[in-house]
Amino acid sequence: MLEIKNLHAKVASSVEEEGTEILRGISLTVNPGEVHAIMGPNGSGKSTLSYILSGKDGYEVTEGSVTYNGEDLLDKEADERAAAGIFLAFQYPVEIPGVATMQFLKTALNSQRKARGEDELSTPDLMRLVREKSQMLKVKPEMLKRPVNVGFSGGEKKRVEILQMAVLEPTLCILDETDSGLDIDALRVVAEGVNALRSPDRAMIIITHYQRLLDYIVPDKVHVLSKGKIVNSGGKELALELEKDGYAAYEVDAA
Amino acid sequence: MSIAIAKTPAEEVYADLDNLPDGFDDIRKQAANAVAKSGLPNRRVEEWKWTDLRRIVDQAYPPAIGGDVAAEKLDELSALSPFGNIVGSRIVFVNGVFDETRSQLPKNISISMLASADKVGFSLRDGDVIDALNLAYASDGVIINVAKGVKVEKPVELVFLTAPDQPATITTRNVIRLEEGAELTLLETHAGHNEAYVTNCVTEISIADNATLNRVRLQEDGENAIHLSNTAANLGQEANLRDFTFTIGGQTTRNQGFVTFNGENAALNMSGSYMIAGKQHADTTLVINHAVPACESRELYKCVMDENARGVFQGKVIVARDAQKTDGQQSANALLLSEGAEFDAKPELEIYADDVWCGHGATSGDLDKNQLFYLKARGIPENKAKALLIAAFAAAAFDEIENEDVREAFNELAQGWLQRREV
Known part of the structure; x- marks a missing residue:
């Protein structure tokens, strides 16, 4: 489903400078139904990888390729990638004053449906869908009337990210540090929401610094990212080792 | 040695007393003479430094009244009003003349037309060329009087359609009086064809004690139009004025507002938004006079400029020596969508009292890249995402409008603004 081959990338503004490569040859294959965890220390390139996969401006891919369901992903705009089924749950969800959450969800879902040549959802149908998904994620109906992420607590923001994921039903979910800033109760609600979305046709990439989230969302595979490269891969037990020993060993190895 | 500056063709025409319409002869002559003496203001006049009217009014534009306009054209222009289902009555002017067939007059308020009025008691506002031109050449307009205690339930719409068959100046003057405790919502649509013209519309407002006027204007004049307007208001004790102007059309727009507080504990909210592009130019110039204590004034302008458009905001708040406990806040924010767009803001405070709370702020910026990416990452195409963010920016000003x-309607217009320019 997702195939990343020898991906090298840097920040676009530092074209002239040497040694600013953030990703330095990542290869990764994710199949439908699989949950991959990508772990690594700060500055290892985890968030950059999530931005490059979802199509944020400001990065330049210097080498390698990314294909999604056989199509070149890097050629597509962010909105086209979303319509193709890629969803990024943001580490820092963006506040958008003046745009109500419900209106945002409606515009997003119907834009995607339109891009895929599907019929747009009517407002009552959409309200029903959103209300149903909101209950599971403990998102109160009043929140949907408020502007996107404005005045939401850290936990509320993350729950609304997962709500968006549940409504948009992507095929590849990328969760960027979704556990950051969450207390244990909020973490559990978010993890339950994510687990409810696990299915044989849907893959997930969980990007995290800590093992904690992986107690709740159990991955099939764990990769260690350090200095822009995957330096180790294994099963879920690898996450436990990292929790015990830290990243120090990898940082030395990769240098 | 003094050098006489040659009159421009427009100044020649405006100073020619033979062009004056009938009625109000004395004041018209006085006004035309004032224009003849001062000429049109240029950029060396401080209040006009960013809007050089002498250069902008670039041809004669002789004052005109009425004239035939094709019914289809008028239908098309009327359709620009988004207030169709909101209002209970409508008063329509075509090229400065009341059009009875297109109007549905309100029932429970006193309405008369300027053209058939004999005495209104106008006086000339010193040094104000828009007012002088208007007094000299006003051909018609509505005189509304809402009697003591009458609360008009449904909004009344004023529609000004302008489509003269050659470049001309179309002039209207309205007088809105609210007696004690009265309430009225007035919506205005200004629209015109895409040939060059000048439209000059002045509204005199007086709001007696405890009365409330909500006024909202939409300016959809044609792409070569010069739109000049004045709002001059006097507020009594505990009177309330909410005035909003949404400027989308016109080549050049100058909206002036002069508000004076005459009674304590009155409140003013004068706000607006521009959405302009190409070489459009929109200027709002306000003078808010806190002549008495304990009044509140708020100004909030959210202005969107694309391409080479230029927005101007000049807001002066004067607080008299006795006007203690004045609360005056103004803020003007610009969203600049391109390198060539410009916004000039000049907030001014003239405070003679010592126990007041006054402030002002002006900001300008472009679209937030993180917000844009967030919307795109959810599948919203770039243009749609931009349209959402532009409307969201303006929504903070629309929130000042009382009527939901x-x-x-304005949110919808704002969201469609990018797209309609592509057509």
């Missing part, structure tokens, strides 16, 4: 249906 009007807010909705």
